[in-house]
Amino acid sequence: MDSDELVETLETAGLSPYQSEAYVTLLELGAASATQVADASDVPAPRIYDVLESLESHGYVETYETDTLKVRAHSPGAVLDDLRDRADRFEAAAAEVERRWEQPELENNGTSIVKRYRTVLEQAEAFIEQAEYQIQASVTVEDLERLRPLLVAARERGVSVRLSVHTSPDGDPPEESLLAGACLEARHRRLPAPFVVLVDREKTCFCHHPDSSEQYGVLVNDSTHTYVFHWYFLTCLWEQWETVYSDYADSFPVEYVDVRQCVRDLRPLLSAEATVRVHVEGTDVETGETVSVTGRVDEALFAGAPDAPDTALRLSARVTVVVVTDDGKTLTVGGWGAMVEDVEAARITVEDVEAPPGTDAGVFSRL
Template sequence: MVEDEVVDSLMRIGLSDKESRAYVTILRNGATTIRVVSEEADISKSYAYDIVGKLEERDLIEIDDHVQPTQLRAIPPAEGIDNLVSQLQTVESQLEDLFDSESYEQQKFSIIKSRRTILAQLNKLIDAAESELVLALPASVLHRVEDSLREARSRGVFCMLLVTEYDGTSSIDGATASIIQTWSAPAPVTLTVDRGDGIIASADAILNSNSDEYAIYHAEEHIVSSLFDSFIANYWPMGEQVHVGSKSQLPATFTSFRHAVFDATLHLMDGSVVTAEMDIRPTQSNAAFETTTGTIVAVKQSLVRPFSNDFPTQESFVVETPDDTFTVGGSKAFLEDFEARRVVFRSVSDTEQE
């Protein structure tokens, strides 16, 4: 019975039934022969040769064919198991290279019920933000996420905040977002974080503790992108701009293209000349990203007023180099000439010193 359990355990870590029984036979006999393995493991002699070869490849046994008959010796079990673990770790590394973790993460979807749980999930996602977040929330519940918003801003996260159902009687802390707009009308509660996570809910879901409404959480990139597109096209233009944060001190590095667009807009409004070093490639291509440097001469955007975009979701630079003028958009841009992955802004004086 114990031997059968050992065989079952070995099969669970990748050995076949016959390999497991042959290995157990060799362990039990110490130094043994093909004939003994064939008889005790109940396999043909010709098949036994194949199996012991596989056990040797797994570093579980040693084969001494310098003597007659050929001797088979088990490597000490602790060492043999270490060898198996090492092989599994190698396979794990290879599988991780093949595994589409981004696609796996994007398949997350859940329905969030109860006001308390929705607010908790909003705070959780805001706390996890690394580069950017966009939030539309009724004024009466803003205090429930203010601490998380302040902490996100202190981490350098670019935050867009639309405070809805705002009656003008309460003050809004400018430290909670990079750009704040207010709107007296109701709107869906919307949160997108790092373009990878999003929540959408009716306002009643978090205003009324007895509401039957619920929130939907998505982590599928194209759905989260659609949430932002709806927000920026339908609700953000309706707001009144009440706060705009400060432009970054240069040099500044951006992994969020939207943040870079915001910052470039403030610098251009201030009359500053900004040089951009960017990792770019032609849009709608799989070409390698290449680093190029140019001067930002214009921005198309609907983040900061006055807007300069030609269509609701447009966010792009017009970049000038000694040889060319071209447009740059963010990840998966399709109308611009290039898409950018990383952007570094430098002042002209910094560039000249280099």
């Protein structure tokens, strides 16, 4: 770096042009009089004393008097510390600019397009940390290893976690030790897939598979767009793939965060004339107020032919649980985005099943 570049750099670090000129000149001269510094630099003679005084107040130089005022550069230790501290702050500022550019703050009902997978993964970690009741994720084994501590913490908070772990067609499923404690159920997709994390029906993180020709990510904080990603997860990443891990309890209560999954399990029990008691937490569709009721399931319904298979495609139509509450009211309970039912359920807990003789009510065939 030549003298001119050093002067410019010191100006960038916070010195004035005259301070930078005088200091670089003094480094070259060693000890010198104020007049000599002015003559050897571009600092005007009438300004040299003010400039040297300001440099001394910053610890860059020291002045002393013999027959004339002389000045010499301090040991550079303090100066170097100052410059390195400024460099660290510039580096931190550059990193923060990059972070804010790549990861804009998501407002409610907001969607952002980002360029890097790392940004999507970091936002997914933040969403998982905030999860209250539901996580659906499509991940590689490597993604799962990174996210596992957060998923374990979510399960300990009572969050329902379902994982679709994708590998190459000849890849092995994840080890049970990696899944235990991190999810309620896991399925193995033997086909590369995008990275997807859906949280609490509101938040989505999506990024193409690394080998895709399209390379960008999508961050969503919006229930409508997240609903679309939810159906992509169910139909492409979940429904047809084999279950490789399950942590469902063999006894009651059994919790559901998806009314379609609940209906699929309840219909055989109701057909066998079992008595099913549930607790429903959700929102009054008309008023938006929180609802919490307990009662008996009267019907579990979905549109279509009565004898059609209970596939995810069929369950994409209207699905309703009819509950007779303990105080005698009849309520219709729908799922995510319910509009015609009385209640949009966030969680349905099957508290007990009283089965007629010969019916095994403890066996649930879950979605």
